[in-house]
Amino acid sequence: MQSSGVVLHTDKYQINMMYAHWINGTHNRKAVFEAFFRKLPFGNGYAVYAGLERIVAYIQNLRFEESDLVYLSEQEENYDPAFLEELRQFRFTGSLYSVKEGTLVFPNEPLIRVEGRMLEAQLVETALLNYMNYQTLIATKASRIKQIAGNDILMEFGTRRAQEADAALWGTRAAYLAGFDATSNMLAGKMFGIPTKGTHAHSWVQSHDSEELAFERFAEALPGQVTLLVDTYDTLKSGVPHAIELGKKLQQQGKKLAAVRLDSGDLAYLSIKTREMLDKAGLEDVQIVASNDLDEHTILNLKVQGARIDSWGVGTQLITAADQPTLGGVYKLVAREGEDGSYLPTIKISGNPEKVTTPGIKEMYRLIDPATGKAVADYLCYPEEQQVLKGEPIELINPSHPYLNKKVTNYRAEPLLTPVFVEGELVYELPTLEEIRAYHREQLGLFWPEYLRMLNPEHYRLHISELMWTTKTQLMKAYLYK
Numbered sequence: 071m072q073s074s075g076v077v078l079h080t081d082k083y084q085i086n087m088m089y090a091h092w093i094n095g096t097h098n099r100k101a102v103f104e105a106f107f108r109k110l111p112f113g114n115g116y117a118v119y120a121g122l123e124r125i126v127a128y129i130q131n132l133r134f135e136e137s138d139l140v141y142l143s144e145q146e147e148n149y150d151p152a153f154l155e156e157l158r159q160f161r162f163t164g165s166l167y168s169v170k171e172g173t174l175v176f177p178n179e180p181l182i183r184v185e186g187r188m189l190e191a192q193l194v195e196t197a198l199l200n201y202m203n204y205q206t207l208i209a210t211k212a213s214r215i216k217q218i219a220g221n222d223i224l225m226e227f228g229t230r231r232a233q234e235a236d237a238a239l240w241g242t243r244a245a246y247l248a249g250f251d252a253t254s255n256m257l258a259g260k261m262f263g264i265p266t267k268g269t270h271a272h273s274w275v276q277s278h279d280s281e282e283l284a285f286e287r288f289a290e291a292l293p294g295q296v297t298l299l300v301d302t303y304d305t306l307k308s309g310v311p312h313a314i315e316l317g318k319k320l321q322q323q324g325k326k327l328a329a330v331r332l333d334s335g336d337l338a339y340l341s342i343k344t345r346e347m348l349d350k351a352g353l354e355d356v357q358i359v360a361s362n363d364l365d366e367h368t369i370l371n372l373k374v375q376g377a378r379i380d381s382w383g384v385g386t387q388l389i390t391a392a393d394q395p396t397l398g399g400v401y402k403l404v405a406r407e408g409e410d411g412s413y414l415p416t417i418k419i420s421g422n423p424e425k426v427t428t429p430g431i432k433e434m435y436r437l438i439d440p441a442t443g444k445a446v447a448d449y450l451c452y453p454e455e456q457q458v459l460k461g462e463p464i465e466l467i468n469p470s471h472p473y474l475n476k477k478v479t480n481y482r483a484e485p486l487l488t489p490v491f492v493e494g495e496l497v498y499e500l501p502t503l504e505e506i507r508a509y510h511r512e513q514l515g516l517f518w519p520e521y522l523r524m525l526n527p528e529h530y531r532l533h534i535s536e537l538m539w540t541t542k543t544q545l546m547k548a549y550l551y552k
């Protein structure tokens with residue numbers, strides 16, 4: 071049976087809530103949801119937002135097709151056929167605001183705001199979180215690795231170890247936007263225009279009578295871009311000497327060996343020795359590539375040990391975010407349409423004060439100190455609060471630690487939420503991946519290094535307006551002391 075693919079990429083409880091709203095006649099009531107995460111991954115000081123491009127494609131393709139409706143009609147819930155007819159007509163008619171991909175983002179910030187009919191705003195929760203959580207997680211991991219690798223070349227090698235095909239593709243894209251230089255994944259290269267690179271596997275060497283022959287044949291087949299894997303038998307006694315032999319031969323022919331790849335053993339020691347051997351043979355411009363379960367910690371350690379590595383192939387640890395496999399982003403209702411058509415702010419209360427949601431439709435700004443060009447704080451206020459737009463002094467309330475409030479008088483405010491869909495229409499021109507990559511680099515420039523360091527970074531804080539704080543405390547009181 072054919073399926074449209076995306077529309078049922080949701081949890082059953084969304085369909086059941088849509089149905090219950092329909093039964094109650096509230097399905098067309100307006101609702102406002104926000105997607106955010108509560109805790110930064112990997113102990114990092116920031117996250118890198120990603121996922122919007124796929125979210126846009128998802129929203130544009132939301133249609134219940136015949137096979138989807140047939141499948142729904144077979145469910146034990148026995149949905150009323152008139153509900154399924156309603157779904158047949160379904161189109162996303164709401165508005166979606168989002169942070170731009172590549173933006174540095176922080177806990178509790180509304181990264182996506184969906185304003186729409188209950189029916190549609192509820193349906194999209196699962197897919198939006200799925201795309202946002204994974205891609206933001208991988209972009210953040212990649213950005214950490216990039217911080218450590220500096221100007222060295224970073225290649226994404228993870229496809230074979232990724233959690234299936236979609237993760238490999240979109241994870242690769244996330245890695246590239248956060249600073250990786252290339253991928254081994256050909257489909258990602260074709261789909262997203264990411265530069266592709268490849269060396270060869272041990273099987274190439276094993277499939278020949280000797281390592282020398284394997285290297286020679288590879289260089290004949292692919293002149294100009296040869297990287298030889300030198301650890302199949304013995305890196306320093308066999309692989310590197312054979313690569314040097316071939317490198318010299320190529321040099322005499324006016325050609326060039328590009329690099330050797332180390333894939334096991336002590337990468338610091340082996341790279342230092344390999345560099346010495348290559349240099350001694352007059353092959354100073356032959357580069358050294360390393361791979362083997364690398365991540366930001368190993369790369370940092372190798373650099374501290376003086377490793378002579380020019381280029382890093384990073385797979386498993388990046389694409390699976392092995393040290394923290396989920397971002398934990400959530401989607402919460404912050405406002406709903408009241409009987410009179412106006413929005414009522416809503417709250418979710420928790421025993422954990424950090425988990426109490428902040429009510430109402432919000433605008434989010436990054437406040438920049440014009441003297442330094444650096445970000446001072448992110449700030450949430452209600453759209454009717456115009457002080458920030460006029461550059462007037464504002465009181466910043468820290469919602470978790472209200473005693474840490476501060477006043478800012480001299481700032482430039484950059485809005486962080488951009489309209490993407492307005493009443494069902496796409497109004498946002500998606501930037502190219504290169505533009506997103508450049509924007510991410512600019513974003514990093516907005517922050518002092520203490521927020522960017524890998525270990526124990528300073529906390530960059532999200533603040534809210536006084537009015538938002540008052541609204542939040544009043545709503546908490548209203549529900550707690552009812």
Ligand SMILES: Nc1ncnc2c1ncn2[C@@H]1O[C@H](COP(=O)(O)OP(=O)(O)OP(=O)(O)O)[C@@H](O)[C@H]1O
Binds near residue numbers: 361364368372
């Ligand atoms: N000098 C080093 N300092 C810290 N970590 C290193 C160093 N050299 C290599 N590593 C890392 O240590 C791990 C070694 O992996 P492992 O124990 O599987 O050995 P291996 O060398 O890959 O052996 P093989 O692939 O032959 O089984 C890898 O994650 C690698 O990146």
Ligand SMILES: O=P(O)(O)OC[C@H]1O[C@H](OP(=O)(O)OP(=O)(O)O)[C@H](O)[C@@H]1O
Binds near residue numbers: 230333364384
């Ligand atoms: O270690 P990762 O960060 O995931 O990087 C990718 C790894 O995949 C390849 O090894 P694999 O064992 O799959 O095959 P090969 O060694 O035979 O090439 C490659 O040699 C790397 O070691």
Ligand SMILES: O=C(O)c1cccnc1
Binds near residue numbers: 254
């Ligand atoms: O090109 C490579 O060397 C490569 C590609 C994928 C995985 N491991 C290595």
